[in-house]
Amino acid sequence: MSRENVILIGFMGAGKTSVGQALAKASGRPLLDTDSLIEEEASMTISQIFAVQGEQAFRETESRVIARLLDQTHGAVISTGGGLPLRQENRERLRKLGTVVFLRVKPETVLERLKGDTTRPLLQGGDVEEKVQDLLTYRDPLYEQAAHQVVDVDERTVEEIVRILIETDGSEEDRRVEDRREEAEG
Ligand code: S3P
Numbered sequence: 001m002s003r004e005n006v007i008l009i010g011f012m013g014a015g016k017t018s019v020g021q022a023l024a025k026a027s028g029r030p031l032l033d034t035d036s037l038i039e040e041e042a043s044m045t046i047s048q049i050f051a052v053q054g055e056q057a058f059r060e061t062e063s064r065v066i067a068r069l070l071d072q073t074h075g076a077v078i079s080t081g082g083g084l085p086l087r088q089e090n091r092e093r094l095r096k097l098g099t100v101v102f103l104r105v106k107p108e109t110v111l112e113r114l115k116g117d118t119t120r121p122l123l124q125g126g127d128v129e130e131k132v133q134d135l136l137t138y139r140d141p142l143y144e145q146a147a148h149q150v151v152d153v154d155e156r157t158v159e160e161i162v163r164i165l166i167e168t169d170g171s172e173e174d175r176r177v178e179d180r181r182e183e184a185e186g
Pocket residue numbers: 010011012013016035046080081082083084119120121122
């Protein structure tokens with residue numbers, strides 16, 4: 001794999017953290033996780049940050065963290081919080097930071113994996129199925145915009161995904177994303 005950073009983006013439950021850990025190990029790179037960096041900096045969990053400071057403050061911190069990584073980080077695997085690519089400025093920063101891999105997940109997989117989860121403030125209470133659907137419909141095009149490579153995770157194990165990432169090294173699917181982008185732009 002090239003020595004630039006590899007950044008994993010995608011929805012909650014897509015496996016960014018577990019794929020990140022396995023990829024870091026397999027490629028001998030350090031692993032950074034934006035949610036963990038934010039929790040350390042705030043000395044609070046993500047749930048506490050949402051409860052005490054609110055989502056907007058969390059998003060500001062996310063943007064600061066990714067700007068800082070852009071100055072300081074090379075050759076790492078970076079897993080990100082599911083909402084980090086929502087701001088255009090962050091999508092631009094992510095693409096400058098390295099190869100961006102979108103781990104694409106279907107709503108039914110998210111629901112199965114996150115059943116009973118209490119750590120994602122955006123999915124607590126109400127109709128979780130509808131929330132996941134709505135968020136995915138809005139976010140998937142934004143994840144695609146940020147991505148150099150897209151990997152569908154639903155039918156794949158963590159090991160299979162890592163193998164794909166090491167073998168393709170952002171190249172094969174990259175062209176497909178670029179083609180689609182060119183088509184969309186006419
Ligand atoms: C969020 C995803 C979470 C965390 C926060 C908000 C989101 O990270 O950053 O709860 O907006 O999708 P994971 O994607 O690691 O669950």
